[in-house]
Amino acid sequence: MAIEETLVLVKPDGVARGLTGAILARIEAKGYALVDIRLVEPDRDLLAEHYAEHEGKPFYEPLLEFMMSGPSVAIRVAGNRVIEGFRSLAGTTDPTSAAPGTIRGDFGRDWGLAVQQNLVHGSDSPESAQRELGIWFD
Numbered sequence: 001m002a003i004e005e006t007l008v009l010v011k012p013d014g015v016a017r018g019l020t021g022a023i024l025a026r027i028e029a030k031g032y033a034l035v036d037i038r039l040v041e042p043d044r045d046l047l048a049e050h051y052a053e054h055e056g057k058p059f060y061e062p063l064l065e066f067m068m069s070g071p072s073v074a075i076r077v078a079g080n081r082v083i084e085g086f087r088s089l090a091g092t093t094d095p096t097s098a099a100p101g102t103i104r105g106d107f108g109r110d111w112g113l114a115v116q117q118n119l120v121h122g123s124d125s126p127e128s129a130q131r132e133l134g135i136w137f138d
């Protein structure tokens with residue numbers, strides 16, 4: 001067993017579309033535990049820290065603008081290999097090609113055109129998880 005914690009975000013599109021409950025249900029149905037949860041309206045500084053690895057990329061500014069367009073739900077999730085497991089539940093980055101059965105594949109985008117409107121974030125490594133949980137919860 002490798003019990004881990006990860007940061008999950010229901011991004012502004014997911015919150016605005018009323019999908020928070022459906023996404024939480026999938027996390028719980030998989031057997032993961034909700035350890036902490038909060039609604040956050042992140043400012044630019046918080047997002048710059050969270051997305052530091054993407055600074056300078058063409059999608060960086062639109063990504064930050066999108067993430068400031070409304071509240072996100074930040075969730076501290078625990079479980080066996082949950083970092084990899086939630087990434088698998090979420091599906092690949094682009095909702096158009098994300099597999100059916102995944103959050104991004106099933107809920108996709110019914111009104112957005114941009115890849116950043118992909119409903120959820122999940123930490124991609126133990127180091128990222130520790131760093132990101134510190135940003136959104138401390």
Ligand code: DAT
Pocket residue numbers: 054059063092093114115116117118120121122124
């Ligand atoms: P992920 O969220 O799957 O970990 P990522 O870390 O590579 O993806 O990128 C962070 C977010 O940035 C992603 O959820 C959506 C946005 N993004 C990534 N690549 C993009 C692209 N080519 N065009 C527009 N937005 C992009």
Ligand code: MG
Pocket residue numbers: 122124
């Ligand atoms: Mg990422």
